[in-house]
Amino acid sequence: MNSSKKLTLTFAGGTGSVTGANFLLEGGEGEQHKKFLIDCGLAQGSKRAEESNLKPFIYDPSTIDVLFITHAHIDHIGRIPKLIHDGFKGKIYSTIPTKEITELMLEDTVNILSHSHHDGSELLKQIYTKENIDKAMNMWEVIDYHQDLTIGDFIFRYRDAGHVLGSGMLEIIYNNKKLIFTGDLGNSPSPLLRDTETLSNVDYLIMESVYGDRNHIARNERRTKFEETIQDNYKRKGTLVIPTFSLERAQELLFEMDQLVEHDRVPTMPIFFDSPLAIKLTKIYSKYTRYFNDFARKQIGDGDNIFNFPGLKFTLLTEESKEIIHEHNPKIIIAGSGMSNGGRILHHEANYLPDANNTLLLTGYQAEGTLGRHIEDGDKQIRISGQEVDVRAHIVFIDGYSGHKDSDHLIEFVQEIADTVKKVFVVMGEPKSSMFLTQRLRDFLGVQAYAPEENDVVELDCE
Numbered sequence: 001m002n003s004s005k006k007l008t009l010t011f012a013g014g015t016g017s018v019t020g021a022n023f024l025l026e027g028g029e030g031e032q033h034k035k036f037l038i039d040c041g042l043a044q045g046s047k048r049a050e051e052s053n054l055k056p057f058i059y060d061p062s063t064i065d066v067l068f069i070t071h072a073h074i075d076h077i078g079r080i081p082k083l084i085h086d087g088f089k090g091k092i093y094s095t096i097p098t099k100e101i102t103e104l105m106l107e108d109t110v111n112i113l114s115h116s117h118h119d120g121s122e123l124l125k126q127i128y129t130k131e132n133i134d135k136a137m138n139m140w141e142v143i144d145y146h147q148d149l150t151i152g153d154f155i156f157r158y159r160d161a162g163h164v165l166g167s168g169m170l171e172i173i174y175n176n177k178k179l180i181f182t183g184d185l186g187n188s189p190s191p192l193l194r195d196t197e198t199l200s201n202v203d204y205l206i207m208e209s210v211y212g213d214r215n216h217i218a219r220n221e222r223r224t225k226f227e228e229t230i231q232d233n234y235k236r237k238g239t240l241v242i243p244t245f246s247l248e249r250a251q252e253l254l255f256e257m258d259q260l261v262e263h264d265r266v267p268t269m270p271i272f273f274d275s276p277l278a279i280k281l282t283k284i285y286s287k288y289t290r291y292f293n294d295f296a297r298k299q300i301g302d303g304d305n306i307f308n309f310p311g312l313k314f315t316l317l318t319e320e321s322k323e324i325i326h327e328h329n330p331k332i333i334i335a336g337s338g339m340s341n342g343g344r345i346l347h348h349e350a351n352y353l354p355d356a357n358n359t360l361l362l363t364g365y366q367a368e369g370t371l372g373r374h375i376e377d378g379d380k381q382i383r384i385s386g387q388e389v390d391v392r393a394h395i396v397f398i399d400g401y402s403g404h405k406d407s408d409h410l411i412e413f414v415q416e417i418a419d420t421v422k423k424v425f426v427v428m429g430e431p432k433s434s435m436f437l438t439q440r441l442r443d444f445l446g447v448q449a450y451a452p453e454e455n456d457v458v459e460l461d462c463e
């Protein structure tokens, strides 16, 4: 090896796309030369992206020393079983909630695949096995936020990203130079989580850019609209159906409803939390309340079970879910998936969308091609499991529930380190979003920002 203090960074995934995060960092002299991966996520969205998940990695997984995980969304963890299947024998590190959430998320994927009969699903079934998930859990160690981990000439620590429970930015110190991999950055302030930590003295920043070209509406506006939607549905004696993501969004909605019901802002009525994955994830949230922000911890300290309130029913079993239709209106149903491309929400949409007294509330981004997108676009007739369904229910869309920082807040985040940072690599966004943010960073902050392309390799000078 050469004796200069240079690190090599390969953008193996997560460029030109929100999903598929996968970065390879290598360096260190002689015996201390190491190879680290940061995240190993599934590419999602287009058919081409999904097929790319089965292709070989561009590096040899058996040569990787350590995999660091920033957080447990599937686009950051989804290819771990494949990495193990292809020979990875190193260690995995994350915070403890990330490890526990990952196990549930991967098991859920195994479960979905076991019912899938698509082309190529046979190959996926060979990779997504209980055995490969168990192997991952056995090689996985946890470190807390701010706890130092030394490997060779490197020091690693996580800083709170405020995105989902357990999410961390990975800070790496090498020869007194500091690198940060942001993972996803939370839309702080969050109802439950602490704010994204501010950074200082960073030399190289590898950052997400999902909302690099857009801003969200204000948070109090979103809360008012949520309250109004619940009240309108109550007055109409309808059913309010809310498709939701199981991780973070579902727990945020529960906490916000807990606050509304317990402060008599909305009437008590039956509210069904109808997602087995979200129910299991909520248990992990209840276990790690020490990671919540001061406000949420104060509610808990004052004796409130923030994920339970009068009227709320958790329907874990399929039979319980099927009983919901017999419950009188007004009522509320929260179910997955968030974009209506699978899960129990489909049955509810088929049942309730044809009635003009009902309401469907969309709280998240609906990707092109999903059923949720068709509904958001105002289609009056949709197909659910091969059956025509008329859409007469009210469709309400509340922006601002995003779990990601918007464009202005991403700029603010980088501003703190604008005087020290040598290079900013803008990744994990659609091309137009990444390009827009890159240009804004250059123009407003005068930093050297780049949007790398897939498989680009850069040298980071750490002299």
Ligand SMILES: [Zn+2]
Residues within 6 Å of the ligand: 071, 073, 163, 184
């Ligand atoms: Zn994420």
